[in-house]
Amino acid sequence: MAIAIGIAWLVFLYIGVPIAFVLGASAMVGVLLAPDGFDLLPALVEQMFIAVSSFNFLAIPLFVFAGGVLAEGGIAKILMDLASITIGRGRGGLGASIVMSAMVFHGISGSSSADAAAIGKVTLPTLRAQGYPLPFSVALLATAGATGTLIPPTMDLVIIGIVGNMSIAGLFSAGILPACVNGLGLMALVVFISRRRGYGNVTIPFVWREALRALLKAVPALSMIAIILGGILGGVFTPTEASSVAVFYGLFLAFVVYRSLSLRQFLALFRTTIEISGMVLLVIAMAAMLGYALTIFQVPTGLGKLLDTLAPDKVLFLLFVQICFYLIGMCMDTVPAILILIPILTPLAVARGIEPIHFGILVECNVALHLACPPVGNVLFTACAVGNTPLELVIKPILPMIAILTVTMLIITYVPDIAMYMPRLLKLVD
């Protein structure tokens, strides 16, 4: 029956059925082919209800909405001003400041696409004025946006935490240092390329007063990170509660402090939030059905036995996981892969002595990489759209950046202390 599920899954996927329905329909096919399959059908609806009534998944629409409020509310420009005044000078300085702004902005908005769109709108004209070629700038924007994905609050980390039965607070804290490793790697590459090719203005002086003014203006926006992360990591509220606090604090910033969000923009945000969260929640509901079907046919146990033969030790297992997600990420979105594979692979990882939170983070590193990778990287598409640049022109400049992020991903995979330092420091793991 597991083979029937697999065949149905591949056929549906190949002919272009939306992935949510691929998951649900292949689960239904599998269950119907089972002995007494008709009696098991109501359980599929039950699984669907359990999945979409999870309190933790409430964080998805709320963080998407909060991110939209901040992206549309001009917060990106305020952060970019601060970053460009402080580190955005000299050869490659502005490029490096984009990486930093994207990471900080992700800590506020929780959305990589919003990162790329908001920061791109603000910085692309300045990048062009400082001699950065447009395809290079677009590639940088895409990889910087993708790098920020590891900075909490991230929707993927919420999903990984729920389906992998891991502490979401632990995952949030564990993402910070790997994001810094990715960011530093990318910044170093940008400065190196810029110095060799002469990108960037070297005549801008550093003025303390301007830097201080930009910092003061950014303080209310930066406070969002302290409130969200501090609140979650300090045990003041759960990640879901933090998402509602983010919504109201974001509205306060956009309407009262910065007065940068119009009513029309605000209403348009509802539509965007509904479309994004609707497609993710439908995938979650249908993946729960497939997860149930796979469990009744004991697929996780079978896969476990197979991996015991193919990848018996930790090193090979981690390599297998990264290659697996790498290949999946090349041809489809990784949310369904996370929903199906994380519950199956996490116990196998734990059995090999890998800490669950480290496992979640290394998968998220892979997801982050694919956000900027052709052919399905959505942050790359967003960056191309913002820069009005054809995808083909961006592929050449983005390759070295992807290579750097692949190297940092492998470092994070095989040096668990990078991810585990913060959760241990904050006593979020044993």
Added chain:
Amino acid sequence: MRLIQAQFFLAELGRWIENALIVICGLLLCVMASSVFFEVLIRYVIHAPTAWTEEVAQFVLVWYGLLAAAVGARKGVHFAIRWGVIRFSPRTRLIIRQGVNIGVILFLAALLKMGTDYLDIVANQTSTGAEINMRIPWAGIPVGVGSILAIYVLEVADAVLSIWTGRQFSAKEAREEEIHRALRGEPAEAVAASGAGHAD
């Protein structure tokens, strides 16, 4: 002439359903955000946590999630892999897409039936915190699935009527072709807005 009027009426009906769904989902989003925020407030300000806030937000999520998915279905933003059909002509792709739509309709119809049947199973159950009949949250499944089903039926109806009228009103179909053009190496804007990639 009558056929094009019927097709136009169906397109308007689809637009009306979409707008209604957006208003409902917008309100549900406000309820979710407010009830969770209220929970935090009363815990720290009044020091009197309530049992109903969390439950209400969870139940609203059931309704919101599937109704929002219907909005996504109308816009064609659900993740899909199009590489298998990219080499075909636009007409063949249209036929394959309508075949897929009919398959999705059958799947959703089965799900609608199962979801409706489940309402009888939970008819006598009451939630622990908010003390509401469990039919109310569970009804979110058939209503949500029914909404997605209605969107897909309208899509197929538009495609069928287009055989005689020669016109298509479907925004989803126009978007699909735009994405295919982009995947074949034309400008990237279409794909960026397509939901073809990651939602983050």
